[in-house]
Amino acid sequence: VSLTRRTVRFVDERAGAAPFVRKALRYLFPDHWSFLLGEVALYSFVVLVGTGIYLTFFFVGSTKTSVYHGPYVPLQGHELTEAYRSVLDISTTVKAGLLIRQTHHWAANVFVAAIVLHLLRIFFTGAFRKPRDLTYYIGLTMLLFSLLEGYLGYSLADDLLSGMGLAIGYSVAMSIPFVGANLAALIWGAPFPGDHDFWSRMYITHVLLIPALLGVLIGVHLALVAARHHTQFRRTRRETERTIVGIPTVPGYAPRTLALAFSVAAVLFLLGGLVQINPIWLWGPYHVYDSTNGAQPDWYLGWLIGGLRLVPGFDWTIGKYTLVPNPFWGGAAFPLFVFVLLYLWPWLERKMTGDRAFHNLLDRPRDAPWRTAIGMALLTWVFVVFVAGSADRVQVLFGISYSAQMWAYRVLVWVLPGVALLVTHRVCTELREGEQVEQRRRAAETAARAEG
Amino acid sequence: VRRVVDALIAGVVLLLGRGRRAGRLRREERRVVALGPRRPGAELLAVAALGGASLCAVGFVVVYAVDSLPARTQLLGLSIGLSFAFVAAAFLVVARRVVPDEELEGEYHDVAPEEQLAVERIVSESGDSFTRKRLLKAAAGGAAGTVGVALVTPVLSLGPFLHTAPFYRTPWQRGRRLVDERGRPYRARDILEKTFYTAFPEDVDRELLGAPLVVVRLAPEELELPAGRGGWAPGGILAYSKICTHAGCAISLYRVPTFAPVEPKPALVCPCHYSTFDPATGGTVTFGPAGRPLPQLPLLVDDRGYLRAAGNFSGPVGPGWWGVRNRSARP
Numbered sequence: 001v002s003l004t005r006r007t008v009r010f011v012d013e014r015a016g017a018a019p020f021v022r023k024a025l026r027y028l029f030p031d032h033w034s035f036l037l038g039e040v041a042l043y044s045f046v047v048l049v050g051t052g053i054y055l056t057f058f059f060v061g062s063t064k065t066s067v068y069h070g071p072y073v074p075l076q077g078h079e080l081t082e083a084y085r086s087v088l089d090i091s092t093t094v095k096a097g098l099l100i101r102q103t104h105h106w107a108a109n110v111f112v113a114a115i116v117l118h119l120l121r122i123f124f125t126g127a128f129r130k131p132r133d134l135t136y137y138i139g140l141t142m143l144l145f146s147l148l149e150g151y152l153g154y155s156l157a158d159d160l161l162s163g164m165g166l167a168i169g170y171s172v173a174m175s176i177p178f179v180g181a182n183l184a185a186l187i188w189g190a191p192f193p194g195d196h197d198f199w200s201r202m203y204i205t206h207v208l209l210i211p212a213l214l215g216v217l218i219g220v221h222l223a224l225v226a227a228r229h230h231t232q233f234r235r236t237r238r239e240t241e242r243t244i245v246g247i248p249t250v251p252g253y254a255p256r257t258l259a260l261a262f263s264v265a266a267v268l269f270l271l272g273g274l275v276q277i278n279p280i281w282l283w284g285p286y287h288v289y290d291s292t293n294g295a296q297p298d299w300y301l302g303w304l305i306g307g308l309r310l311v312p313g314f315d316w317t318i319g320k321y322t323l324v325p326n327p328f329w330g331g332a333a334f335p336l337f338v339f340v341l342l343y344l345w346p347w348l349e350r351k352m353t354g355d356r357a358f359h360n361l362l363d364r365p366r367d368a369p370w371r372t373a374i375g376m377a378l379l380t381w382v383f384v385v386f387v388a389g390s391a392d393r394v395q396v397l398f399g400i401s402y403s404a405q406m407w408a409y410r411v412l413v414w415v416l417p418g419v420a421l422l423v424t425h426r427v428c429t430e431l432r433e434g435e436q437v438e439q440r441r442r443a444a445e446t447a448a449r450a451e452g
Numbered sequence: 453v454r455r456v457v458d459a460l461i462a463g464v465v466l467l468l469g470r471g472r473r474a475g476r477l478r479r480e481e482r483r484v485v486a487l488g489p490r491r492p493g494a495e496l497l498a499v500a501a502l503g504g505a506s507l508c509a510v511g512f513v514v515v516y517a518v519d520s521l522p523a524r525t526q527l528l529g530l531s532i533g534l535s536f537a538f539v540a541a542a543f544l545v546v547a548r549r550v551v552p553d554e555e556l557e558g559e560y561h562d563v564a565p566e567e568q569l570a571v572e573r574i575v576s577e578s579g580d581s582f583t584r585k586r587l588l589k590a591a592a593g594g595a596a597g598t599v600g601v602a603l604v605t606p607v608l609s610l611g612p613f614l615h616t617a618p619f620y621r622t623p624w625q626r627g628r629r630l631v632d633e634r635g636r637p638y639r640a641r642d643i644l645e646k647t648f649y650t651a652f653p654e655d656v657d658r659e660l661l662g663a664p665l666v667v668v669r670l671a672p673e674e675l676e677l678p679a680g681r682g683g684w685a686p687g688g689i690l691a692y693s694k695i696c697t698h699a700g701c702a703i704s705l706y707r708v709p710t711f712a713p714v715e716p717k718p719a720l721v722c723p724c725h726y727s728t729f730d731p732a733t734g735g736t737v738t739f740g741p742a743g744r745p746l747p748q749l750p751l752l753v754d755d756r757g758y759l760r761a762a763g764n765f766s767g768p769v770g771p772g773w774w775g776v777r778n779r780s781a782r783p
Contacts, residue, residue: 026484026556028556028558095516095524096516096525096528098525099525099529099532102525103529164701164702164724167699167700167701167724168699168700168701168724170700170771171698171700171770171771172699174771174772174773175771175772175773177774178774179774180773180774181616181619181773181774181775182613182614182616184773185611185612185613185615185618185619186607186608186610186611186612186613187610187611188611189610189611189612190611190612190618191618191619191621191661191662191770192661192700192770193659193661197610201610227561228560228561229558229560229561238557241560242559242560243557243558243559243560244557244558244559244560245555245556245557245558246555246556246558247555248554248556250485251485251488251551251552252547252551252552252553252554255543255546255547255551256543256544256547258543259540259541259543259544259547261540262536262537262539262540262543263536263537263540265533266533266534266535266536266537266540267533268533269529269532269536270529270533270534270537271529272529272533273525273526273527273528273529273530273532273533274526274529274530274533287658287659288658288659288660288661288663288664288695289650289652289658289663289664289694289702290702290704291701291702291703291704291723291724292704292723293704293705293723294723295723295724305724305725308698308699308724308725308741309725309726309740309741310741311741312741313698313727313737313739313740313741314743315743315744315772320777320778321774321775321777321778322743322772322773322774322775322776322777323774325743325771325772325773325776326698326741326742326743326772327698327699327741327771327772330741331699392723392726402726403739406726
């Protein structure tokens with residue numbers, strides 16, 4: 001009896017898993033490059049967990065200070081927190097430490113990028129419609145927690161840049177109307193930079209609470225995808241709302257997805273080894289009285305720094321009370337609005353179109369001109385704010401006045417989404433009409449040939 | 453005659469062939485997975501890629517072990533990255549060239565109304581023996597709410613939730629000397645125009661938001677401080693909280709036109725979101741998102757020439773919150 005047969009028999013007699021495994025092995029994956037974006041995120045997550053576990057063996061989540069005597073000369077004799085010193089050690093004395101640290105950081109950037117692109121694909125093809133709206137909400141929730149997870153991750157290092165980021169996070173928390181100061185007192189334990197407990201809270205949240213939550217959500221997300229099968233484009237007459245056409249897991253799809261997994265790992269480790277990211281030894285340790293010009297967060301928080309910078313200088317006050325301190329608008333209200341709109345979108349679209357049917361076939365973006373137009377308007381809005389966040393770099397590189405840029409962005413941020421809305425809608429309808437012209441011409445030619 | 457012979461031959465060939473083909477078909481029907489193309493060349497390519505992966509993996513171990521190599525982070529990344537890339541290539545060759553190129557059809561799952569109905573009935577019929585449903589629901593809701601509140605209550609131990617008094621505190625009070633980063637006290641004559649200084653309260657933790665100051669000197673005739681701040685800037689020396697009132701970063705840019713003025717006046721700028729404050733007018737906001745002026749610290753020069761605080765700030769320091777305007781800064 002062959003080894004395969006013996007293994008299968010062993011497992012099935014004990015777990016009764018053969019029917020399930022049989023289905024899983026012949027589960028169908030429709031083929032389109034854009035369906036791989038979610039997988040890129042998944043494999044980045046695997047790399048994040050692997051490299052992250054390695055980092056926990058060396059990182060110390062404490063702000064106790066000691067004088068540094070390590071090999072990095074510029075900081076010798078400086079009083080450093082244990083958090084910063086341990087990240088410095090990972091980057092200098094731990095063998096392969098810098099590779100793993102940089103790979104971890106790159107993986108975080110790629111992870112969020114893949115999720116965002118995946119979200120765009122889901123949105124513009126209408127894949128969020130019934131029966132996959134629940135899957136979509138879980139995906140959005142994962143994006144939300146991924147942003148927080150990335151922020152906490154680079155904040156842990158306690159370098160100058162991350163300290164500035166934490167000060168901003170603290171200020172946004174403080175700016176929440178009515179309860180901001182109470183929340184900040186609760187989370188930080190004391191006015192910024194907070195008491196010693198804060199670092200261990202951040203640490204456990206970053207390495208256990210959010211990763212575990214993400215792991216569970218990924219599991220539910222994938223289970224829901226599998227339960228209703230993947231969506232598909234209508235490439236031929238074979239694909240219908242009832243019939244799925246795809247490549248089975250084994251033997252066709254497994255080697256493909258493994259190739260993707262190893263490609264993702266390859267790119268991340270090559271980046272981690274060859275392209276420097278977040279050299280904290282150059283930033284130096286954080287002190288509340290220090291800051292540096294040209295500070296930029298990781299890319300996925302760029303929209304928030306843009307939002308914080310764009311808002312004109314005012315606090316909303318009632319008598320002696322400050323109802324809305326300024327950072328609330330760019331740092332909390334803006335992302336909140338974007339996420340609420342994304343969460344509400346499936347429901348809004350059902351309301352607007354009256355379409356409550358099951359959808360297994362995807363739309364092309366042109367098939368739903370209003371959805372595509374509104375999506376492009378929202379994307380443009382967020383993107384203009386994102387670009388506004390880099391105005392200081394543009395001033396340094398091209399000498400364009402920062403304040404002039406800010407005033408331009410304060411106008412563009414409202415004008416360009418409108419333009420994007422109209423242009424996108426027009427392009428979509430023109431594309432569709434173009435197809436209809438083509439169809440009519442072919443029909444007319446066939447009719448003429450039949451007559452002739 | 454020839455036609456008949458041809459037809460006979462054809463018939464025999466067909467008959468013979470039919471049997472064979474049927475046999476082959478039967479064998480193929482027994483297969484679950486379609487038989488793929490046989491491409492030994494592609495398999496050799498996959499083998500070569502796997503060999504490359506092994507080679508690079510060995511390279512990784514060697515780089516890890518040999519301390520004398522230069523640029524080890526780069527070599528480590530290159531070797532392990534290429535190793536993964538080779539494995540990916542092997543899988544890609546297998547996927548594209550070796551395994552059968554099946555595209556199968558399947559059914560999307562239908563909803564099962566009878567199953568839904570069954571679940572619904574199990575739930576509703578299980579509850580049929582209850583007679584005081586509303587009362588029970590109210591009681592259960594109450595219990596769930598109170599138990600939930602009880603479970604969440606310990607969260608308040610995280611921090612002094614209701615105690616916001618510390619947000620008004622600063623370590624400054626009348627008479628405290630201003631010292632530099634090494635703890636040396638500043639004299640008034642140390643403070644020059646067109647540059648800025650970071651100052652701290654003597655003998656106090658510098659990592660408090662209320663501690664650090666930015667100190668500049670302007671010509672006394674340029675000052676237009678708000679009413680009630682006469683004498684706060686002896687000799688034109690001004691001290692402001694170094695913490696931006698927008699988002700709590702340190703104000704570490706001092707913009708002074710040194711030649712043909714680009715901007716009209718000296719300004720203190722925060723590099724996080726470029727809130728810009730005018731030191732001549734009491735730290736008012738001239739650009740950027742800050743919603744409050746920078747809190748100013750009144751100064752005095754003692755008889756030995758040292759700079760000292762003449763009181764506390766003009767308002768609470770750092771980012772704003774609900775109560776930031778309704779009390780003053782206090783020690």
